[in-house]
Amino acid sequence: MPFSPSDLEDIRRQVAAFANERDWEQFHSVRNLLFAVMSELGEAAEIVRWSGDREPAVPEDKRQAWADELADVFILLVRLADRSGVDLSAAFAAKLAKAAKKYPVDQFKGSNRKYDEA
Ligand SMILES: [Mg+2]
Known part of the structure; x- marks a missing residue:
């Protein structure tokens, strides 16, 4: 929404x-x-x-x-x-960028596994 x-x-x-x-x-x-x-x-x-x-x-x-x-x-x-x-706006942007690196789309699309799980 x-x-x-x-x-x-x-x-x-x-x-x-x-x-x-x-x-x-x-x-x-x-x-x-x-x-x-x-x-x-x-x-x-x-x-x-x-x-x-x-x-x-x-x-x-x-x-x-x-x-x-x-x-x-x-x-x-x-x-x-x-x-x-x-600064919640800055923290949000930084955290989302970190998450994007941890969870690249090509490796995690459709997967609910944690980034450090095989
Ligand atoms: Mg209440």
């Missing part, structure tokens, strides 16, 4: 402003934010935990709740990167 056009630095600024307006810097330690990300992932997992191999895994009546939980994870991940000094 295509995303609406957006800019990650703009998103980072919006998330930081939201927290700053509420004086939440004091609560946004790296540790607290990491646990918050994991908690929100758990909330997302709760929605699909009994779906097994059923497709779509997210029932129609849970689509909004699913989107909300993914947004919670994303917002907190952006905040976590910001508070821990990670």
Whole structure:
């Protein structure tokens, strides 16, 4: 599904402003934010935990709740990167480039094996 056009630095600024307006810097330690990300992932997992191999895994009546939980994870991940000094756009680009080297298309197309497996 295509995303609406957006800019990650703009998103980072919006998330930081939201927290700053509420004086939440004091609560946004790296540790607290990491646990918050994991908690929100758990909330997302709760929605699909009994779906097994059923497709779509997210029932129609849970689509909004699913989107909300993914947004919670994303917002907190952006905040976590910001508070821990990670340029998430740069980290993404670097990691995708590393993954492309580890998993060349001609060797891994259609394969789910790990890069160091024969
Ligand atoms: Mg949530």
